[in-house]
Amino acid sequence: MAELDQDTITRAYARWAPIYDLVFGSVFDRGRKASIAAAERIGGRILDVGLGTGISLADYSRSNDIVGVDYSEPMLRKARARVAAHGLVHVEALVVMDAQRLGFPDASFDVVMAQFVITAVPDPEVTLDEFARVTKPGGEIILVNHLSAEAGLRWSFDQWFAPVARRLGWRTEFRWARLEQWAERHGGVRVVERRAIPPLGHFSLIRFERMAVSASRQQTAAAGNR
Numbered sequence: 001m002a003e004l005d006q007d008t009i010t011r012a013y014a015r016w017a018p019i020y021d022l023v024f025g026s027v028f029d030r031g032r033k034a035s036i037a038a039a040e041r042i043g044g045r046i047l048d049v050g051l052g053t054g055i056s057l058a059d060y061s062r063s064n065d066i067v068g069v070d071y072s073e074p075m076l077r078k079a080r081a082r083v084a085a086h087g088l089v090h091v092e093a094l095v096v097m098d099a100q101r102l103g104f105p106d107a108s109f110d111v112v113m114a115q116f117v118i119t120a121v122p123d124p125e126v127t128l129d130e131f132a133r134v135t136k137p138g139g140e141i142i143l144v145n146h147l148s149a150e151a152g153l154r155w156s157f158d159q160w161f162a163p164v165a166r167r168l169g170w171r172t173e174f175r176w177a178r179l180e181q182w183a184e185r186h187g188g189v190r191v192v193e194r195r196a197i198p199p200l201g202h203f204s205l206i207r208f209e210r211m212a213v214s215a216s217r218q219q220t221a222a223a224g225n226r
Contacts, residue, residue, distance in 0.1 A: 028116060031144040031203045032056045035115055038142050038193075038207060040064065044110030045092075047134065049099050050117030054079025062090045067109070069097035099127045107136045115144050116203075119174045125182050132189050135210040141189065143206045144197065148173045176204070183208060 036059050039046055043064050048056065051068035052075045060066050070076050073096050083091050097103055099114075099121050112131040121127045131141045176194070183189050193207040 035144040047109040054082040137212040141208040
């Protein structure tokens with residue numbers, strides 16, 4: 001099935017912006033809070049990619065510095081209004097930016113966070129490469145997202161709903177193996193956690209550690225010797 005294209009995503013999220021919090025606020029709440037708790041175990045300077053309307057900003061500790069980016073200007077307008085209304089002084093910047101071409105130097109952030117994003121970009125692997133590039137060695141990339149089931153009724157539903165989901169701006173048929181294979185190919189990251197988010201486990205929290213150069217070279221060499 002064809003990948004998403006940027007025009008479809010842009011139009012979809014411009015339509016979602018006025019009602020996004022109402023439709024998805026409670027649905028995504030457990031995943032948002034779990035991913036923020038994971039990010040704050042590391043803390044420091046955190047990049048929140050696909051920030052949307054900024055619904056998660058108030059949940060971050062004020063001891064962190066948060067930079068938020070999103071491709072949708074209508075979404076970020078709502079996020080900026082939220083920052084002003086609630087005096088969120090820990091928010092360093094909110095910027096319109098393509099997740100596939102992040103305008104930050106290498107190793108700029110202690111944590112890169114992407115909540116419900118990786119299935120809503122045209123090229124997930126390129127996006128993940130950018131996440132790894134801007135993450136400091138020893139830092140983490142944290143994703144929370146729906147992942148497709150491998151079989152059964154939920155897998156059938158994901159396949160059936162996929163054409164509709166694409167028009168709405170995301171994929172439903174995105175499997176764990178795609179993330180696992182990306183990490184293996186990249187060589188500079190390793191999976192440190194994958195767990196289902198309650199109550200129904202419909203979403204998953206995934207953490208990747210950004211390894212130091214020496215560690216990633218050792219891992220690559222070991223893989224080559226197998």
